Amino acid sequence: xxxxxxxxxxxAAATLGPAQEARAQGLEMEIRCVECQNEPIAxxxxxxxxxxxxxxxxxxxxxxxxxxIRAFFRRRYGDFVLFRPPWDGRTWLLWAxxxxxxxxxxxxxxxxxxxxxxxxxxxxxxxx
Amino acid sequence: xxxxLGAFCCCLALALSLAQGVLGLAASxxxxxxAATAAVAQSASVACFAAFACLVAEFVRSDFxxxxxxxxxxxxxxxxxxxxxxxxNHEGSMLLWxxxxxxxxxxxxxxxxxxxxxxxxxxxxIQGLVSAGALIYTLFLSNPFARLDPAPxxxxxxxxxxxxxxxxxxPPMLYLGYVGMSVPFSxxxxxxxxxxxxxxxxxxxxxxTLAAWTCLTLGIALGSYWAxxxxxxxxxxxxxxxxxxxxxxxxxxxxxxxxxIVTERRGSLASWTILLAIMGFGLALLGTFLVRSGVLTSVxxxxxxxxxxxxxxxxxxxxxxxxxxLYAWRAPKLGAPAGFDPISREGMLIWNNFGxxxxxxxxxxGTLYPLIVEAAGGGLISVxxxxxxxxxxxxxxxxxxxxxxxxxxxxxIGDxxxxxxRLAPAGVLALATLGATLALCNWRAVPAIGxxxxxxxxxxxxxxxxxxxxxxxxxxxxxLAVLPLSVWSMTLxxxxxxxxxxxxxxxxxxxxxxxxxxxxxxxxxFANRRITLMGVGEVDxxxxxxxRARLRVEHGDDVEALSAEKRFYSTSPMxxxxxxxxxxxDGDLYVALGEPVRDGGAAxxxxxxxxxxxxxIFGGALMMALGGLLSLIALLRRRAGAP
Numbered sequence: 001x002x003x004x005x006x007x008x009x010x011x012a013a014a015t016l017g018p019a020q021e022a023r024a025q026g027l028e029m030e031i032r033c034v035e036c037q038n039e040p041i042a043x044x045x046x047x048x049x050x051x052x053x054x055x056x057x058x059x060x061x062x063x064x065x066x067x068x069i070r071a072f073f074r075r076r077y078g079d080f081v082l083f084r085p086p087w088d089g090r091t092w093l094l095w096a097x098x099x100x101x102x103x104x105x106x107x108x109x110x111x112x113x114x115x116x117x118x119x120x121x122x123x124x125x126x127x128x
Numbered sequence: 129x130x131x132x133l134g135a136f137c138c139c140l141a142l143a144l145s146l147a148q149g150v151l152g153l154a155a156s157x158x159x160x161x162x163a164a165t166a167a168v169a170q171s172a173s174v175a176c177f178a179a180f181a182c183l184v185a186e187f188v189r190s191d192f193x194x195x196x197x198x199x200x201x202x203x204x205x206x207x208x209x210x211x212x213x214x215x216x217n218h219e220g221s222m223l224l225w226x227x228x229x230x231x232x233x234x235x236x237x238x239x240x241x242x243x244x245x246x247x248x249x250x251x252x253x254i255q256g257l258v259s260a261g262a263l264i265y266t267l268f269l270s271n272p273f274a275r276l277d278p279a280p281x282x283x284x285x286x287x288x289x290x291x292x293x294x295x296x297x298x299p300p301m302l303y304l305g306y307v308g309m310s311v312p313f314s315x316x317x318x319x320x321x322x323x324x325x326x327x328x329x330x331x332x333x334x335x336x337t338l339a340a341w342t343c344l345t346l347g348i349a350l351g352s353y354w355a356x357x358x359x360x361x362x363x364x365x366x367x368x369x370x371x372x373x374x375x376x377x378x379x380x381x382x383x384x385x386x387x388x389i390v391t392e393r394r395g396s397l398a399s400w401t402i403l404l405a406i407m408g409f410g411l412a413l414l415g416t417f418l419v420r421s422g423v424l425t426s427v428x429x430x431x432x433x434x435x436x437x438x439x440x441x442x443x444x445x446x447x448x449x450x451x452x453x454l455y456a457w458r459a460p461k462l463g464a465p466a467g468f469d470p471i472s473r474e475g476m477l478i479w480n481n482f483g484x485x486x487x488x489x490x491x492x493x494g495t496l497y498p499l500i501v502e503a504a505g506g507g508l509i510s511v512x513x514x515x516x517x518x519x520x521x522x523x524x525x526x527x528x529x530x531x532x533x534x535x536x537x538x539x540x541i542g543d544x545x546x547x548x549x550r551l552a553p554a555g556v557l558a559l560a561t562l563g564a565t566l567a568l569c570n571w572r573a574v575p576a577i578g579x580x581x582x583x584x585x586x587x588x589x590x591x592x593x594x595x596x597x598x599x600x601x602x603x604x605x606x607x608l609a610v611l612p613l614s615v616w617s618m619t620l621x622x623x624x625x626x627x628x629x630x631x632x633x634x635x636x637x638x639x640x641x642x643x644x645x646x647x648x649x650x651x652x653x654f655a656n657r658r659i660t661l662m663g664v665g666e667v668d669x670x671x672x673x674x675x676r677a678r679l680r681v682e683h684g685d686d687v688e689a690l691s692a693e694k695r696f697y698s699t700s701p702m703x704x705x706x707x708x709x710x711x712x713x714d715g716d717l718y719v720a721l722g723e724p725v726r727d728g729g730a731a732x733x734x735x736x737x738x739x740x741x742x743x744x745i746f747g748g749a750l751m752m753a754l755g756g757l758l759s760l761i762a763l764l765r766r767r768a769g770a771p
Contacts, residue, residue: 025641032510038368040512043361083512085497090506094497098519101489105482 016061024060028053030083031073040083131194134182135273137175138223141230142267144172145260148233152253153321155246162249166237169252172259173227173234180214180227183272187214193279196220196272202285202699204671212296216287218420218436219272221299225416226266228307229259232336236311241767242328250318251311251332258310261443269439285699288672294354301347302374306412308340309377312384313409313451316402320454323461325402330392333405335763337388341381342756348374349749356746360705360720362639362737364745365632367516372495373415379488380408383481385756390477394539396468399459400481406451411488413444418495472542476534483527490519528581528629531622532588536595550595554587569637578633585626589619613762621755624748631744634715640738643722647731655738657717658682662689664721664732672697674706677721677732681710692721692734715740 016024028042033049041049041056052073059069073081085091093100148168155161183196187210192198200217201210214220233255240248266272289295315333319325351374356364365371384404390397417440468474494511501509532554536547548555562580569575596615597604644652646661653659662678674693681688692708708719715738722733 030512030514032512038366043359043363078508080508080510083510084514085509085511090501090504091497091509094493094511094515097493098486098490098523101486105486109478109482 016057020060023066024057027056027060027066027069030070031056032081032083034077034081130182130185130189131191131273131275134179134186135267135271137179137182138226138263138267138273141172141176141179141226142260142263144168144175145230145233145256145263148172148237148256149253149260152249152251152256155249155253159245162245165249165252169230169237169256170234172256173230176227176230176259176263180223183220183223184211184214187211187220190283191279192281192283193275193277194272195274195276198276198280198283200285201283202671203282205285205291206670208293208296209291212290215299215303216290216295219266219270219274221303222262222266222270222420223272224300224303225307226259226262228303229255229262229310232307232311233259236314236336241332243332244322244328247318247322247324247329248332250321251314254314254317255311258314258447261446265436265439265443269436285671285697288695288697288700288702288704289358291697292354292358294350295358298347298350298354301343301350303347305340305342305344305347305374305381306377306415308336308343309381309405309409309412311336312340312388312405313447316405317451317454319398319402319462320458323458325391325398325462327392327395330388330395330398330401331767333401334385334388334392335760337381337384337405337408338756338760338763341378341385342753342760344374344378344381345749345753345756348378349746349753352749353746356742357707357709358704360707361735362641362707362718362739362742364635364742367494367513369495370419372491372516373418376488376491376495377408377412377415379484379491380404380411383484383488384408386477386480386484390474394468394474396474397478399462402459402462403455404481404485406448406455410444410448410451411492413440413447414492417441417444468539469541471537471544473534473537473539475542476530476537479530480527480534483523483530487520487523487527490523491516494519525577525581528585528625531585531625532592535592535618535622551588551591554584554591557587558584572637575633575637578629578637582626582630582633585629586623589623589626592619613758613765617755617758617762619755620758621752624751624753624755626748627744627751628748631741631746631748634741635739635745638740642736644734644736645725645731646734650731652734652736654736655717656683659717659719659736661732661734667693669695671699675721677708677719677734679708679719679734681717683712683717690717690719692719694721711743714738716742 025042029040031041031052033039033041033044033046033052035046035048036044039049041052055073056069059072064072070082070084070086074086079086085094087095148165151161151165151168155165186194186197187201188207190197190201190203190210192201196217196219197213200220201213205213209216215224233252236248236255237252312333315329315336316325319329348371351371352364355366356362384401387397387401387404391401417437420436420440494515497511498509501507532551533544533547536542536550537544558580561583562576565576565579566573593611593615596611597607600607640655642652642654644654646652648661648663651658651660658681660680660682662680664675664677667674667676672695674695676691676693679690679692681690688710690708690710693706694703695706696703705720707721710717710719718737718739720735720737722735725731725733
């Protein structure tokens with residue numbers, strides 16, 4: 001049914017240029033369907049996802065930026081709808097986690113590399 | 129009767145596993161007691177195998193008085209899927225977990241190798257306790273042999289999405305990998321109890337980590353391939369929590385495969401290898417917990433029962449608690465590692481472990497973060513593909529930049545300049561790829577960097593083989609024949625990573641997609657192809673009815689036929705899609721059939737995709753798995769040949 005809706009909507013809604021189309025498709029992958037489990041609206045077969053896709057296309061056609069469209073969906077459906085979590089008091093630790101883990105790891109590696117090497121092995125040794 | 133026999137065998141396996149645990153851990157250096165432990169471990173595996181065979185028999189017989197058979201099977205199902213139905217559900221898959229665990233315990237017990245008796249028998253004992261934990265959970269919280277009274281006339285049927293050859297093989301492969309990680313865990317705990325982890329210990333560890341990694345690679349690749357052709361939108365990886373649940377142990381196993389090499393060959397990094405073995409199994413158990421508890425909303429979580437979730441969490445806490453506790457207590461007693469220079473084979477392997485561990489950590493945090501925020505009262509948030517693509521992909525990219533240097537450097541002290549000089553042709557071509565892609569694709573950085581890295585990895589592997597042939601005296605061709613298998617296998621796995629990268633980048637960055645409405649006889653031009661809908665008709669399958677669209681694809685001078693279906697199973701309200709795929713040199717033409725459109729169903733909605741180089745993704749993963757398998761063979765052959 002979604003496929004029908006998509007085609008019908010595609011015909012009805014203002015046709016998007018190639019750049020806008022790419023943006024719309026990108027956003028549809030980032031916005032979570034509110035009805036089904038863990039699927040972006042781009043892939044969901046639910047009716048509500050088809051409506052949400054139309055909304056994305058409407059906003060893109062109206063000239064909104066990606067961030068404005070994300071904010072629009074967030075206001076309307078809550079944080080849950082964004083697969084890209086916003087940066088705020090709850091999520092800064094999430095976004096900082098790669099850097100924090102890298103710092104911890106670098107500290108551990110630095111500690112283990114302090115020991116000096118001894119004699120050099122012949123290159124043939126690594127064939128064994 | 130068969131079900132009761134199965135339940136009995138299951139209880140027997142539990143009793144024997146507990147005995148294996150106690151005997152193994154109590155065994156000192158006494159040969160006789162160790163032999164008894166091994167015999168008990170082998171008996172436990174026979175008992176558990178028998179229990180599993182009973183469940184398979186109940187599925188084959190379609191005995192609907194057994195609850196799991198009634199809930200997951202159907203008389204009309206083809207035999208292959210009746211058998212696969214055994215592990216296509218929660219209870220049966222847990223029994224599979226137990227069976228694999230006891231079989232691995234028996235295999236561990238049957239091969240002592242060069243290990244000391246005390247260490248080896250303790251490892252067998254811990255493996256027994258792991259099996260016992262899984263068996264207790266299976267018997268008391270998800271008994272696969274529970275009866276139904278009255279028995280239904282027919283079963284509810286397997287989820288139609290799962291009626292598929294790739295998905296029949298996917299769970300056993302993943303479980304071999306998950307449970308395979310339990311053996312390094314047992315060996316690690318035994319080494320901690322002993323207070324020593326020597327090269328003989330690492331030698332025993334390596335085949336298990338390689339086997340587990342190979343099975344995980346294959347299992348994930350099968351699942352991904354299935355998602356690609358079955359879900360109907362051409363996606364192959366979505367950073368779904370359950371996909372992450374298998375990806376985290378894979379990253380852990382991948383790191384362990386590499387760190388165990390250092391421990392075996394150089395005797396260093398032992399304490400890190402032990403920690404990694406504990407964490408790797410922890411991630412495998414966590415994966416089981418995430419899938420089985422249904423704590424994360426996902427299409428995969430077919431057992432939604434909080435008691436089960438809590439029980440797995442308790443098992444996880446026991447395993448990790450004892451593992452980390454022992455580690456904190458005993459690891460300082462392990463011998464001081466041998467030193468090495470940052471630019472050396474060891475140094476590169478440390479970078480590998482550094483990157484893979486951080487990637488695993490980020491995936492773990494990203495997967496659990498929504499739960500943490502929700503528990504802390506922060507409301508519902510989602511952490512999906514944009515987060516993981518932004519964080520994990522750069523880590524992997526940095527790892528891939530360093531990868532080709534690893535094999536080029538010698539142990540202890542490497543010559544970075546010489547390695548760079550040899551790799552220069554690969555570097556130049558990779559940079560040329562990067563530049564050309566940038567110029568041709570509107571200066572988009574992601575495809576340029578990705579394709580450049582793919583070329584770098586593939587050519588880096590080729591150059592390593594060439595460098596090996598140049599070494600020493602004699603003709604290159606003669607040396608090609610005597611190049612050790614381990615050189616080929618490692619290079620194959622590394623080139624596979626490059627091929628996968630090229631495929632993944634091409635598919636995600638350059639795919640074309642179009643939805644059209646076609647009446648029979650109508651054509652559409654798409655991706656240099658003319659696609660004509662020839663007709664739509666009904667077809668009967670063994671336990672479904674299908675609406676099948678026949679299409680004709682003209683591509684240059686080639687004309688080929690293609691069909692796409694929607695299948696309706698009597699046991700399921702939702703139809704499934706069977707897409708039509710036509711693989712060509714430039715990628716897959718992928719056709720999914722939708723609903724009838726226009727008045728009276730005169731035309732059909734058809735969704736067309738061109739997925740460029742998508743087969744490189746699965747081909748690359750297959751090369752990696754084959755590399756792992758060949759490494760395992762090389763390792764075992766070398767052991768058999770050694771005195």
